[in-house]
Structures are given as C-alpha cells and as structure tokens.
Amino acid sequence: MEKLSFEESLKQLEEIVSKLESGDVSLDNAIEEFDKAMVLIKNCDEKLTNAEQSIAKIVKENNDIIDFNEE
Amino acid sequence: MEKEYISVSDLNQKIHKHIGNNFINLKVKGEISKPYLSKSGHYYFDLKDENSKIKCTLFKNYAFRTIKPKEGVEVIVKGKVTVYKRDGTYNIQVIKIQKGGTGNLYLQYLKLKEKLKKEGLFDPKHKKQLPPVPKKIGVITAEGGAVIHDIITTVKRRWPFTEILLFPSKVQGNDAPEELIKQLKKSDKFNLDTIIIGRGGGSVEDLWCFNDEKLAREVFKLKTPIISAVGHESDFTIIEEVADKRAATPTAAAELAVPDITEKLDKLESLKKRIKRTLEYKLNECRRDYDNICRNRLLNNPKLIYKEKLDSFENLTYKLQYNSKQILSKRENKFKELKNTLKYLSSNLEDSKRNRLNNIINRLEFNSRNLIIKKEKELTQITKTLEYKSNELMKTSENQLNRFKNSYILKNPQKIIKNKQEELDKNKEKLVLLNPRKTLKRGYTLTKHDNKVILSSKQLKKGDKIEIEFDDGSINAKVI
Numbered sequence: 273m274e275k276l277s278f279e280e281s282l283k284q285l286e287e288i289v290s291k292l293e294s295g296d297v298s299l300d301n302a303i304e305e306f307d308k309a310m311v312l313i314k315n316c317d318e319k320l321t322n323a324e325q326s327i328a329k330i331v332k333e334n335n336d337i338i339d340f341n342e343e
Numbered sequence: 344m345e346k347e348y349i350s351v352s353d354l355n356q357k358i359h360k361h362i363g364n365n366f367i368n369l370k371v372k373g374e375i376s377k378p379y380l381s382k383s384g385h386y387y388f389d390l391k392d393e394n395s396k397i398k399c400t401l402f403k404n405y406a407f408r409t410i411k412p413k414e415g416v417e418v419i420v421k422g423k424v425t426v427y428k429r430d431g432t433y434n435i436q437v438i439k440i441q442k443g444g445t446g447n448l449y450l451q452y453l454k455l456k457e458k459l460k461k462e463g464l465f466d467p468k469h470k471k472q473l474p475p476v477p478k479k480i481g482v483i484t485a486e487g488g489a490v491i492h493d494i495i496t497t498v499k500r501r502w503p504f505t506e507i508l509l510f511p512s513k514v515q516g517n518d519a520p521e522e523l524i525k526q527l528k529k530s531d532k533f534n535l536d537t538i539i540i541g542r543g544g545g546s547v548e549d550l551w552c553f554n555d556e557k558l559a560r561e562v563f564k565l566k567t568p569i570i571s572a573v574g575h576e577s578d579f580t581i582i583e584e585v586a587d588k589r590a591a592t593p594t595a596a597a598e599l600a601v602p603d604i605t606e607k608l609d610k611l612e613s614l615k616k617r618i619k620r621t622l623e624y625k626l627n628e629c630r631r632d633y634d635n636i637c638r639n640r641l642l643n644n645p646k647l648i649y650k651e652k653l654d655s656f657e658n659l660t661y662k663l664q665y666n667s668k669q670i671l672s673k674r675e676n677k678f679k680e681l682k683n684t685l686k687y688l689s690s691n692l693e694d695s696k697r698n699r700l701n702n703i704i705n706r707l708e709f710n711s712r713n714l715i716i717k718k719e720k721e722l723t724q725i726t727k728t729l730e731y732k733s734n735e736l737m738k739t740s741e742n743q744l745n746r747f748k749n750s751y752i753l754k755n756p757q758k759i760i761k762n763k764q765e766e767l768d769k770n771k772e773k774l775v776l777l778n779p780r781k782t783l784k785r786g787y788t789l790t791k792h793d794n795k796v797i798l799s800s801k802q803l804k805k806g807d808k809i810e811i812e813f814d815d816g817s818i819n820a821k822v823i
Contacts, residue, residue: 279476282607285614292621302625309618316611320604328495328507330486331529340491340509 278319281312288312352428359426362433366424371397371435372443373420378412388412390420390435398434409439413548419443442546449547452554456581459556464563465584471568473588473599477536479506480600481567483526486511489543490572490593497597505601508533514542519552524561531565538565539596540582541572553580562586572596678711783814 276284288309292302330340349357373390380386384403389396399420401412412418421439426432459465480498484490491509498505510526513519523540530538540562542550552558553573562569562585571586572593583589590596640647685704690697751758783789789812790797797803807822 277476278607282610282614285611285618289614289617289621292618292625295621295625297625299625299629302622306618306622309614313611313615313618316607320608320611323504325499325503326506328491328509330509330511331481331533335529337508340495340507 276312276315278316281316281319285309285312285316351431355426355428355431358433359428362424362426369421369423369435371420371422372417373397374417375412375414378414386412386437390418398432399437400434401437401440405438409437410442410546412440416548417443417449452581455554455556455559456584459559459581459585464559469563471587473568473570474536476502476602477505477600479508479533479535480537480539481508481510481530481533481535483510483512483523483530483538483540484542484593485514488514490514490541493593494539494597497594498601501598501603502601503604508535513552515545515549515552517552520555520558523552523555523558527558527561527565531567535567537600538567538569539572539593539600540569540586541590541593541596542574543593544574550574550580553582555581558582559585570596570599682708783812788813 288305291297292305297305328340329337331337371390373392373396376389376391376396378386378388384406386401386406388399388401390399391397399412399422401409410418419441420435420437421441422435422437424433425436427434463469482491482494484494486509495507498507508530510530512522512526514523527538527540542553550573553571559581562571562582568587570588570590571580571583572590572595573580573583574592579589588596588599590599636642682704685700688700791810791812792803792807794810797809803809803822805822809820809822811818811820
C-alpha cells in the first residue's frame with residue numbers, strides 16, 4: 273500500500289467508492305473496503321502535504337544539471 | 344491660342360500634382376517582393392498581388408521605426424503615391440509597414456501541412472496520453488523568456504512536487520530549428536514524463552521556426568508525450584499539429600501538464616465523504632433489516648403460526664354446534680307442531696279417547712326425550728371409549744416399542760448367537776450317540792434283506808438271503 277503512487281491510490285479510491293456506491297457489497301465487505309479506503313486517503317493526504325517541493329533546474333550544454341535561477 | 348502640346352516634364356509635373364493630391368494617407372495590402380536595402384539606408388521593394396505590382400520606397404528615417412521589408416511577407420503599407428518626375432514613374436512612399444497576414448510563407452506552410460498530414464503525422468491515433476501526475480517535466484524554450492517563468496510559476500502553484508528541467512534553446516531565427524531539434528533529442532533521453540516546447544507570441548516570421556519540417560518530424564518521433572505552447576494570434580504552426588497536445592500559452596501548457604493540487608484535495612475530500620456516506624447508508628440499511636426481522640410478529644408471537652388454524656377450527660366447531668342446534672330445534676318445532684295438531688285433533692274427541700291420546704303423546708314425548716338422552720349418553724360413551732382406546736392403543740404400542748427397544752435380544756445379539764451355537768453343539772452330540780455304527784462297535788449287528796434293514800424276525804422266512812453287517816464288514820447268510 274505504501275508504495276502506491278498518488279494517482280494509483282486515487283484510482284483505487286475511486287474504484288472502492290463506485291463499488292460501495294453500487295450497493296452490491298455485504299456489510300463485512302463494505303467495512304473492509306472502508307478501512308482500505310481510509311488508508312488510501314491518508315496515503316494521498318500525506319503525499320500532498322508532506323511531499324518535498326521541487327526546484328526548477330537547467331540542463332547545460334555539457335549535460336550538467338544545475339538549479340535554474342530566473343534572474 | 345491653345346498650345347498643341349506640352350512637354351514631358353510638364354506632363355509629369357501635372358500628373359505629380361494630380362496624384363499627389365488624391366493618393367495620400369493610403370493603406371495598401373500586398374506581398375513584399377525583391378526588397379533591397381541601398382547603401383544610403385533606404386529600402387526599395389515591390390508590393391504585389393496576383394495580378395499587379397507597385398514600387399515602394401521606405402526612407403531611412405522611417406525604416407528604423409517600422410518592421411523591415413522581407414521577401415514573401417504579406418503586409419499593409421501606409422503612405423502616399425508620389426511620381427518620380429525624372430523617369431515618369433510612380434511609387435508608394437512608405438512611412439509604415441504592418442503585418443498584413445500571410446504571404447508566400449503561408450502558402451509554404453499550407454503545402455507542408457498538407458504533405459505531413461498525408462503522411463499521417465497529425466493522426467490522432469499517434470497522439471500519446473499525458474501522464475496525469477508527472478514527476479518530471481522538460482521545457483524547451485528560451486532561457487531568459489517569459490515562457491519558462493510562466494511555466495515555473497504555474498507548476499509551483501498547481502503541483503509543486505513536479506520537477507522542471509529547462510533545456511534552453513533559441514526560439515527564433517534561422518538556427519532555431521536545429522537547436523530545438525538537438526534539445527528535443529536530448530530531453531527525450533531524460534526519462535521525462537512530459538515535454539513542453541514553446542515560445543511567446545510574435546509575428547509570423549518570429550514563429551516560423553516552429554513550421555520547420557525537420558522539427559515536425561523530430562516531434563513526431565519522440566517517445567515522451569509533448570505539449571506545444573507557441574504563442575500566436577490566429578494560425579496554428581506545424582509543430583502544434585504534430586504535438587500530442589497544444590496550448591495557446593505557456594501557462595495553459597503547464598496547466599495541461601500538471602494537476603491542480605486544490606482540485607485533488609477537493610476530490611479526496613469528496614471521495615472521503617462519499618465513502619463515509621455509503622458506509623453509513625449500508626449500516627443503516629443493515630440495521631433497518633435487522634430491526635424489521637426482530638419486529639416480525641411471528642418471531643415475537645410464535646403462537647400466531649397456528650392461531651389461524653385454531654381460529655378456523657373454532658369457527659368450524661361453532662358452526663357445527665350451531666347447525667346441530669338448528670337441526671335439533673327444527674325437529675323439536677316439528678314435534679311440537681305435531682303434538683299441537685294431535686292435541687287439537689284430540690280436543691274434538693270424546694274424553695276417554697282424548698285421555699288415551701294424551702297419554703300416548705306424553706309417553707311418546709317421554710320416550711323420545713329418553714331416547715335422545717340415551718343416544719347422547721351413548722355418544723359420549725362411544726367418544727370416551729374411542730379416546731380411551733386410542734390412548735390405550737398408543738400406550739400399548741409405545742410400551743411394546745420400548746420393550747422391544749430395550750429387549751435383551753436387541754441389546755445383546757451375541758448372546759443369541761451363543762445360545763444357538765450351544766444348541767447346535769448339543770444336537771451334534773446327540774447325533775453322534777444315535778449313530779448306528781457306534782452300536783455295531785459294541786457287538787450288535789445289522790440285518791438287511793433286499794437292502795432293507797430288518798427290525799422284526801417276522802419279516803423273514805425260511806430260505807431268505809440276508810446280509811449281516813458287522814462293525815468291520817458284512818457277510819451274506821441264509822435263514823434256516
């Protein structure tokens with residue numbers, strides 16, 4: 273579960289929601305899916321709030337990659 | 344008297360005056376042809392359309408304030424018509440050149456577009472899907488322009504986790520296509536999720552490098568999905584036709600490339616709500632079903648299962664009683680009627696006969712009552728007997744069954760086998776004792792005549808041939 277990417281987590285969440293919303297699930301199964309969904313949501317939330325912000329870089333002629341300064 | 348002729352100079356002078364007053368503040372549209380820059384800094388060129396052309400002059404002091412005349416470019420020139428009196432020619436004295444849309448360049452563009460389209464380079468089936476959440480995107484554009492700035496700003500605002508790699512390139516001029524191609528090839532090897540290639544707005548000529556055929560083919564060959572962001576007002580460039588996605592501005596390109604964090608957070612929130620809602624709904628549904636079952640009247644009052652039957656039974660009993668009473672009362676009424684008739688009849692009789700009749704009636708009444716009571720008693724007795732007998736029968740059967748179930752035989756089958764075995768053994772012994780051969784051993788003999796055992800002397804007469812059997816053999820003899 274931990275290794276899922278953001279979009280995979282989101283996709284699984286959407287699948288769980290449509291499964292639950294179809295109403296075609298037993299109560300035990302629904303609770304199981306709910307627990308799974310809560311883990312996925314937490315996972316996504318963490319990815320959005322804890323992810324490191326990226327800095328733009330420039331690829332030089334000699335393939336050196338350095339921070340890009342707009343000035 | 345009127346002169347018969349005028350001089351050439353006069354004519355040109357007259358034309359000059361005439362034209363000069365009438366062809367001022369002109370805006371003329373046409374395509375520039377054969378532009379020529381003189382040593383003195385003035386430009387000379389022709390302005391043409393399909394059928395006609397006119398010479399134009401752009402003096403140095405106007406030339407540095409307006410765009411330069413270029414071959415094949417469609418322009419609108421502002422100016423006036425002047426006559427060059429020495430040569431008898433006229434031209435437009437240009438004070439300003441404006442972009443006038445399209446010229447030869449446009450035709451070239453259309454031709455190339457048609458060609459590449461036929462080859463299938465624009466076919467939607469070749470368009471690659473952009474990854475919804477890219478980790479790393481490449482941008483091919485000028486290092487110092489507003490394009491990279493806009494893209495960085497937009498990406499940081501929407502999805503700050505995506506890494507941006509700038510591959511700087513010229514985006515204008517003759518060398519631009521070559522550099523763009525070089526950077527495209529390079530960026531394709533950087534495992535990028537998406538590439539954005541573009542520049543800000545400009546004239547048709549400025550954007551021309553993005554109509555380069557080789558560049559278009561390179562874009563087509565890319566393994567990485569690419570978004571074009573070439574700023575322009577009206578016409579598209581070839582690169583936009585080949586790219587997987589096109590955006591009108593660099594900001595729009597960045598918006599296409601990365602998701603919006605607020606949108607995703609909203610989406611997560613809404614998914615969370617939906618999941619909770621459906622689960623709550625499910626729980627309520629289950630609780631309702633459970634409650635319904637608990638409230639079920641049969642479960643709460645199991646007697647109800649047979650109450651209906653009981654009711655109908657009681658109903659039947661009642662009907663039976665009612666009907667039988669009904670019948671009885673009918674009979675009774677009839678009887679009374681009969682009695683009354685008889686009484687009435689008897690009233691007409693003489694006293695002695697009447698008395699006798701009354702007597703008979705009374706007896707009849709008494710007897711019939713007695714009969715009914717007797718029959719009732721009998722019926723009760725029968726019912727009781729039946730009940731008793733059936734109970735007895737059931738008890739007996741049950742007892743029998745129990746006895747049978749508890750019987751020694753059923754519980755100890757081996758015992759029977761043993762008994763039978765013992766019996767068999769005893770019989771065997773008896774058989775051994777009874778064996779006649781055993782008697783022979785003790786000295787008795789067996790006499791046979793005609794193979795029949797002789798039991799009495801009276802069976803034999805003189806001269807009969809007999810066989811005497813001993814234990815160890817037999818001899819033949821004759822009765823004497």
